[in-house]
Amino acid sequence: MTFLDQSYLQTSVWKPDLFKGKVVFVTGGAGSICRVQTEAMVLLGANAAIVGRNQQKTDEAAKDIQSLRAGSKVVSLPNVDVRDVKQLSAAVEKTVAELGRIDYVVAGAAGNFLADFNHLSSNAFKSVIDIDLLGSYNTVKACFQELRKNKGAIIFVSATLHYYGVPFQIHVGAAKAGVDALSNALAVELGPIGVRSNCIAPGPIDDTEGMSRLGRGEKDAAIARVPMQRFGTKQDIADATVYLFSPAATYVNGDVLVVDGGAWQVGQGAGQKDYPVTLKKYFDAPKGAKL
Numbered sequence: 001m002t003f004l005d006q007s008y009l010q011t012s013v014w015k016p017d018l019f020k021g022k023v024v025f026v027t028g029g030a031g032s033i034c035r036v037q038t039e040a041m042v043l044l045g046a047n048a049a050i051v052g053r054n055q056q057k058t059d060e061a062a063k064d065i066q067s068l069r070a071g072s073k074v075v076s077l078p079n080v081d082v083r084d085v086k087q088l089s090a091a092v093e094k095t096v097a098e099l100g101r102i103d104y105v106v107a108g109a110a111g112n113f114l115a116d117f118n119h120l121s122s123n124a125f126k127s128v129i130d131i132d133l134l135g136s137y138n139t140v141k142a143c144f145q146e147l148r149k150n151k152g153a154i155i156f157v158s159a160t161l162h163y164y165g166v167p168f169q170i171h172v173g174a175a176k177a178g179v180d181a182l183s184n185a186l187a188v189e190l191g192p193i194g195v196r197s198n199c200i201a202p203g204p205i206d207d208t209e210g211m212s213r214l215g216r217g218e219k220d221a222a223i224a225r226v227p228m229q230r231f232g233t234k235q236d237i238a239d240a241t242v243y244l245f246s247p248a249a250t251y252v253n254g255d256v257l258v259v260d261g262g263a264w265q266v267g268q269g270a271g272q273k274d275y276p277v278t279l280k281k282y283f284d285a286p287k288g289a290k291l
């Protein structure tokens with residue numbers, strides 16, 4: 001099952017062969033958002049390699065995405081943990097052996113759960129920093145020679161929850177703030193060699209792992225707080241991805257493209273609905289209490 005299908009080629013504004021001959025390397029490509037970013041790139045002519053931890057999930061996603069376009073190649077790279085740069089380097093080697101090159105990199109692998117400060121262990125904080133921030137760094141590190149050779153482009157999947165204080169998301173906010181800083185510095189260092197670096201910051205995107213973990217069953221109320229009066233779709237993020245990798249964005253470098261219907265401008269993050277009641281309720285709850 002894929003989220004996008006052939007109708008994307010008729011209904012989107014993009015040229016069908018936009019990415020012909022190009023290769024995109026995607027961490028988290030078997031997940032929800034990054035999978036659909038990959039689908040759009042493949043529909044528009046790219047070949048792809050997707051990195052994941054789970055063998056079955058990654059293999060199945062690669063097979064499904066490959067079925068979207070006759071002649072496309074989507075390489076499955078399972079059992080790779082982005083916290084391990086050696087595993088990523090081996091994945092890059094395999095990609096180049098099978099697809100010949102890497103032009104675009106999506107650093108999308110992420111970890112998340114809700115935990116208040118009192119219940120967030122030092123190791124739990126470190127785990128998310130390691131997956132989101134170190135993992136993003138490792139991804140670019142492993143792909144660097146290909147990016148340099150092909151004057152490629154990087155997209156980091158960031159978030160908006162570090163623009164203000166969001167309870168239960170200390171670990172993720174800190175990690176994503178780091179990801180934005182990483183992207184900005186790379187844009188400045190790598191720009192002169194022709195490599196662009198940008199972030200996409202998704203807001204509330206429907207039917208994603210993030211929303212199922214963070215949404216806490218308050219969908220209607222959450223939608224009412226979004227200026228565009230709907231949740232985003234995975235296609236909204238895929239379209240932003242296509243734009244940033246396309247020739248239309250060759251002068252866009254060091255930017256954060258927020259795709260959230262204007263939600264963060266309203267200034268109410270996840271978990272802030274009953275602030276500070278929600279905090280008091282969970283802060284001294286027994287370990288493992290459901291948020």
Ligand code: HXC
Nearest residue numbers: 110111112113114115119120121123124127159161209210
């Ligand atoms: C408190 C928790 C916890 C929870 C784990 N920990 N879950 N603490 N509440 N719900 C703690 C553990 O007790 C442990 O600390 C530490 O975190 C590491 O846990 P492990 O299970 O050993 O880590 P690991 O197997 O590496 O798993 C990483 C993970 C996990 C992040 C904890 O959830 C994961 O792998 N997730 C990947 C998929 C995922 O999260 N996708 C969501 C992406 S959505 P101790 O002290 O006990 O050792 C997303 C959206 C962001 O990122 C933007 C939102 C707007």
